[in-house]
Amino acid sequence: MSQFDECAIGGYVVRTIPRDSYEAVLAAIARFPDGARIEQIEVNLSAPPHRRTLQRWLNSLITQERVRREGQGRAVKYLRGKVVSAQVNAVAKASGAAHAETLIPLSPEAKEIEQQVRQPLMLRKPVGYNRTFLDDYRPNETYYLSPSIRDELRSQGQAVSSHEPAGTYARQLANRLLIDLSWNSSRLEGNTYSLLETERLISAGEAAFGKDALEAQMILNHKEAIEFLIDSAGEIGFNRYTLLNLHALLSDNLLDDPTASGRLRTIAVGIGQTTFLPLEGPQRIEECFAQVLDTAAAIRDPFEQAFFAMVHLPYLQPFEDVNKRVSRLAANIPLIQRNLCPLSFVDVSQSTYISAMLGIYEINRVELLRDVFVWAYKRSCARYSAVRQSLGDPDPFRLQHRQHIIQTVATVVRDKLSKPQAIRHIHRFAQEQIEAPDRERFIEVVENQLLSLHEGNIARYRLRPSEFHAWRALWK
Structure with a gap:
């Protein structure tokens, strides 16, 4: 699209x-x-x-x-490609739609939207951006999600104490979340990497043979953007800093105009497969973008906040491209901040998701996207509940000193420190940054992390394979 x-x-x-x-x-x-x-x-x-x-x-x-x-x-x-008859294509599409409906139970309202937006383009009315759709939303008065839906999602998504630091739950699942969300969000854009190929790319930095370099770039951009959200959980929000940087990370090296990365668009854009014409005019885009952020920031319920972002960010199309990707990751901001289960779009059908977005674009109806959102969130909750059980309870000491551990290990590797140099650096860092009762344990943990470091776990320290191998050669 x-x-x-x-x-x-x-x-x-x-x-x-x-x-x-x-x-x-x-x-x-x-x-x-x-x-x-x-x-x-x-x-x-x-x-x-x-x-x-x-x-x-x-x-x-x-x-x-x-x-x-x-x-x-x-x-x-x-x-x-092979020539396929129109009749066979029609049957295949109908089968795919039926399969999607089987996976995601749709309400009658959602089915009505899906039927309407799947009509041929010539039968769908051309429409422009409807500012009233945004203006009519009143934070904490208007709700796209009913109270029963919000209560159900909260009961399934609450995993750790709300008193824990922001991002605690996401950090516990970081390795799995990086792969799942990077793959599923990229898949919804038509990326052809498999889940295993995505895991290899993220874990070892190895691109799949025969795949377009743009596909690898898209996945790696997702990884960087998700790490940004997790690492900055206490600072991010629905503000310009977060959204512009999120776009810059997701669009890096993917736009024809590199200067458009992390900036609101100043050109008009069109969207394929739809009769919707996005808003034009830099000043109007700027005004509506500010309004979307202010409205989202004022919403108190995290699930309503997440869903509002999924509706209004792509509808506005504030960036030249990569708008839907920004909206999917932005939907995770309130979930990560409040230690709720993240949303990784596991098993979401691309065709149903596209139809849901067309329902927003062309008729300003949210029911189909709402059904997709609710179903996808429940799937994510079930997945990460199982993952968390397999991981066991996290070490509270490592959780408390996570950033210092990452910083120390990364410095040893990037500076190519030998073992004697590393020992001196770790002790000096502990003396300067860690309180006396925790210093001995901190030194032990960091040394163990260095001894167990391999190319399959270097991502957690924000290290590139080239940095790791250069250090490893000297370390041995």
Whole structure:
């Protein structure tokens, strides 16, 4: 839903759906029966786009099964997809929709929305941004989630004492959450990495063979953004600092204009598969963005707050791209802060999620997205309850000194300290930063962490594989 071409209209650079461009790409590929390299495709286009844009178009065509990718690394070639009859396609789509409904029980209102937004585009009315949809929401008076839903989610999501420091629960699940949320949020954008490939990328820094580099970048960006939310749990909120930095982390190296990362958009944008036309005009976008943040910040209930973010951030489209990703991670802000189970979108159907967003865009109805949100949260609660039981209760000492432990281990590795140098550094740090009763235990814990360090657990210390291997060679 985020693949576009650009043209100038009324002084704006407008991104439009590149149907003609797709056909040109397909025609270029067809000239190479044995498969075309991306360089060959570029040469055969009359107006080749930026390489990154062309890669996005190809990924979109692969998702539509109009193109297939073969080979690995530099040997990757693109071929025309197999011809499938429209009747077979219709049956497959109907089957997929039925499967999604089986997975996520939908209310009659949600089914009505789904049926409406799945009509052909020509039968759906073009609409613009409706400021009244935002203006009519009154924090703590208006509710998208009923009291019974909020109470049910709270009973399932409460895992640790509310008196624990913000982010305690998320830190306990950090390794699992990084993989689950990075994978599921990326999957909802059409990323083709498997769960195991995602785990390998995050744990060991190894990209999957034959996959587009943009897909690896998307997943790694999610990892960085989730770590930002967990590490800054006591400081984040629905404010410009949090949301702009969240966008900057999620969009890093993915936008055609790198300067647009972490900034509100100043251009008009279009969205594929919908008749919705987002708000235009930098001043109006700025005003509505501030209103969305102020409204979200004023909501007291964490689940209503999370859901409000999932509705109004993508509806406004405050950024040039990556808006839905920002909304999914922003929905976790109140959950992480209040030590509630995080939301990782486990098993959420991409087609149902897209339909739910179209319901927001085109008819300003939240029931379908509400059903997806509630179901997904219950799935996350069940998953992380089992994970937490397998982990056992966390060591309270390590929890209390977590940041100092991470800082000390990371310094030893990044500075390539030998064992004697590391011992001196750890003792000096303990003397300066740790209270006397805890110093001996702190030194013991840090030394054990260094001895057990390997490429599969370095992410918790924000270390890159290259840093680890350079240090390890000297440490041995």
